[in-house]
Amino acid sequence: MEQKFLDFVAEIMEVDEVSMTMSYNEGKWDSLMMLTLVMELEAEYGVSIPMENLGNVKTLADLYKLVN
Amino acid sequence: MPDSKKKIVLLSNITVGLLISKLCRKYDFYQPEGYDTWVQEVINPSAGLYSFGADAVVVLLDGTEARNWKSVEEGSGRLGLWKQAVSTLVFNITTLPIFVSTIDIRENRIKSLSERKHRYEWGNEWYQFVQGLAERKGNVYIFDLADTISEIGRKQFYSNKMWYMGSVPYSRDGLNAVATEINRVLGSAFSSRKKIIALDLDDTLWGGIIGEDGIDGIELSDHKEGQRYYDFQRQMLEMKNRGIVLAINSKNNLEDAEAAIQGHPAMLLRDEDFVSRKINWENKAINLKAMESELNITEGGFIFIDDNPVQRETVKGECPEMLVPDFPEDTTELLTFAEDIWFDYCRPLRVLGEDRKKTQMYQNEAKRKQEMSVSFNLDEYIAKLEMAVDIHRMRESEIERVVQLINKTNQFNVTTKRYIRAEVEAIAANPNNAIYVAYSSDKYGDSGLVSVVILIGDGSDARIDTFLMSCRVMGRKLEDVMINEIAAKYGGKLTGEFIPTAKNAPVKELYDRLGFEMVADEDGHRIYELKEYQKKAFESYKEIKFEG
Numbered sequence: 001m002e003q004k005f006l007d008f009v010a011e012i013m014e015v016d017e018v019s020m021t022m023s024y025n026e027g028k029w030d031s032l033m034m035l036t037l038v039m040e041l042e043a044e045y046g047v048s049i050p051m052e053n054l055g056n057v058k059t060l061a062d063l064y065k066l067v068n
Numbered sequence: 069m070p071d072s073k074k075k076i077v078l079l080s081n082i083t084v085g086l087l088i089s090k091l092c093r094k095y096d097f098y099q100p101e102g103y104d105t106w107v108q109e110v111i112n113p114s115a116g117l118y119s120f121g122a123d124a125v126v127v128l129l130d131g132t133e134a135r136n137w138k139s140v141e142e143g144s145g146r147l148g149l150w151k152q153a154v155s156t157l158v159f160n161i162t163t164l165p166i167f168v169s170t171i172d173i174r175e176n177r178i179k180s181l182s183e184r185k186h187r188y189e190w191g192n193e194w195y196q197f198v199q200g201l202a203e204r205k206g207n208v209y210i211f212d213l214a215d216t217i218s219e220i221g222r223k224q225f226y227s228n229k230m231w232y233m234g235s236v237p238y239s240r241d242g243l244n245a246v247a248t249e250i251n252r253v254l255g256s257a258f259s260s261r262k263k264i265i266a267l268d269l270d271d272t273l274w275g276g277i278i279g280e281d282g283i284d285g286i287e288l289s290d291h292k293e294g295q296r297y298y299d300f301q302r303q304m305l306e307m308k309n310r311g312i313v314l315a316i317n318s319k320n321n322l323e324d325a326e327a328a329i330q331g332h333p334a335m336l337l338r339d340e341d342f343v344s345r346k347i348n349w350e351n352k353a354i355n356l357k358a359m360e361s362e363l364n365i366t367e368g369g370f371i372f373i374d375d376n377p378v379q380r381e382t383v384k385g386e387c388p389e390m391l392v393p394d395f396p397e398d399t400t401e402l403l404t405f406a407e408d409i410w411f412d413y414c415r416p417l418r419v420l421g422e423d424r425k426k427t428q429m430y431q432n433e434a435k436r437k438q439e440m441s442v443s444f445n446l447d448e449y450i451a452k453l454e455m456a457v458d459i460h461r462m463r464e465s466e467i468e469r470v471v472q473l474i475n476k477t478n479q480f481n482v483t484t485k486r487y488i489r490a491e492v493e494a495i496a497a498n499p500n501n502a503i504y505v506a507y508s509s510d511k512y513g514d515s516g517l518v519s520v521v522i523l524i525g526d527g528s529d530a531r532i533d534t535f536l537m538s539c540r541v542m543g544r545k546l547e548d549v550m551i552n553e554i555a556a557k558y559g560g561k562l563t564g565e566f567i568p569t570a571k572n573a574p575v576k577e578l579y580d581r582l583g584f585e586m587v588a589d590e591d592g593h594r595i596y597e598l599k600e601y602q603k604k605a606f607e608s609y610k611e612i613k614f615e616g
Contacts (some may be wrong), residue, residue, distance in 0.1 A: 032085050035234040039227075043240050051229060 022061040074123040079106035090247040131173040163490030170214040263369035269318035301336040303406035311423030315344040343430035353386030432512035447608040453510040456611035462503040478571040480537040553614040560601035568592040
């Protein structure tokens with residue numbers, strides 16, 4: 001499950017899957033990318049993530065918790 | 069040149085970063101710095117917009133901000149400002165294509181059942197403004213965003229979350245739809261358009277099999293279930309009226325098919341709507357290849373539509389450059405299937421008079437071929453056709469057609485140099501140059517403006533920069549007649565150039581044949597000279613008009 005999530009994020013961010021971990025915070029990790037990730041993850045996981053919960057997102061692990 | 073990445077300026081009142089990230093593989097984008105700064109960008113002559121070296125400009129206007137307009141005056145003022153900005157843009161950029169969006173005005177919806185909703189008036193006011201520009205200015209086109217939004221529906225198109233978090237009003241679906249639409253409008257400017265749709269008959273233009281079900285048994289009517297085929301036919305007819313030509317490629321007994329085509333009361337497409345009919349038991353790929361040479365349309369200009377996947381696979385295998393779209397599994401989708409084909413592969417920027425007469429022109433051509441098959445030699449054939457040609461300096465009203473030919477002619481094109489309108493105007497404005505155009509006609513009809521010759525440099529050093537001809541009129545010595553007249557005007561001296569491309573093999577030996585002498589050849593890029601040319605008489609032509 002976690003791997004599938006990381007692979008999906010790597011694809012969106014156009015980053016090599018090997019280097020993608022739950023603590024990844026390099027490169028294109030900005031507000032635009034955050035928005036893209038939320039948009040794509042909502043569609044992929046069929047969930048709606050309330051904006052309230054996004055304020056505390058610091059890492060991919062935080063996002064992973066939100067979509068599950 | 070068609071393969072290089074085009075440079076696009078994207079002007080908008082919203083954040084377009086996410087849109088650009090969806091399109092940047094195909095295009096290079098420039099957007100002004102900062103949020104909603106496009107108006108300042110347009111009025112600043114030293115702005116990046118003007119120095120980027122763009123190939124096209126897209127103005128994408130979003131109406132979400134209308135929710136904040138506090139009064140009718142504020143809304144009207146905002147639209148007024150945008151109109152001024154677009155007018156300035158159109159004044160400053162007269163040569164590149166400019167695509168201006170329509171606007172879905174998202175006025176606040178807290179209203180009583182009898183209150184006036186200004187969004188209808190505003191939306192229409194803006195549409196009238198943009199439509200007016202598109203009609204008056206040769207380089208302005210409508211990017212109908214409001215239509216895209218209506219098709220999808222607002223609930224699905226917009227996302228409040230994206231708006232609040234990123235100043236992007238569009239949802240994921242909305243972003244994809246806008247990206248698709250931008251891709252499509254840019255495709256109309258920069259991707260080659262398909263020319264012909266070859267159609268199967270059974271279960272494609274009507275439901276059922278004519279040979280088995282008979283004329284009364286096939287599904288085709290102007291109402292209820294049979295209407296899905298009727299509507300599909302109408303889509304084809306609408307495309308035909310805009311310059312796409314239609315053909316039939318069907319395995320059937322000719323008599324059965326003809327009975328339906330000419331006799332079925334709900335057939336919208338009749339015999340005269342097709343430029344070629346292959347109704348036989350031959351392999352469909354062979355039929356298509358025959359059409360290619362018969363009509364002189366390359367494989368890449370073809371779309372083949374057939375409900376049968378086996379036929380489609382055969383054709384894909386034999387004709388790799390042909391577009392063979394998957395047929396909708398649900399035939400109630402035929403109407404939108406046709407729309408998508410139009411938007412993706414056929415929709416032109418503008419339909420010219422020549423385009424509307426395409427079907428007629430191809431049909432005339434078929435009659436000419438018939439004439440040729442009973443003639444013994446070329447001169448006799450030309451004489452029988454009663455060819456007339458009118459060659460003169462390009463006139464203002466002809467620029468649009470000249471630019472169209474310069475950018476789409478591949479086969480009879482010795483240098484394949486592509487020019488935008490401004491470049492053609494600049495060439496024409498220099499008194500040392502000359503742009504000649506030729507019209508041809510014969511007893512079967514008028515072919516219109518079919519050839520362009522651009523000469524750079526006057527007097528003793530005239531060089532033929534461009535020499536192209538519509539493939540419809542190839543093989544009638546028109547090129548000989550034109551060079552004959554032009555060479556005489558230039559004292560019998562001309563320089564010619566041949567630049568080989570993947571498609572212009574038909575004119576590889578053109579200058580040799582016309583009496584030019586090759587003086588240089590670097591990897592097939594050849595320079596030719598014509599010296600002391602003596603003017604000839606072309607007696608097989610009924611009329612030759614030349615106005616130097």
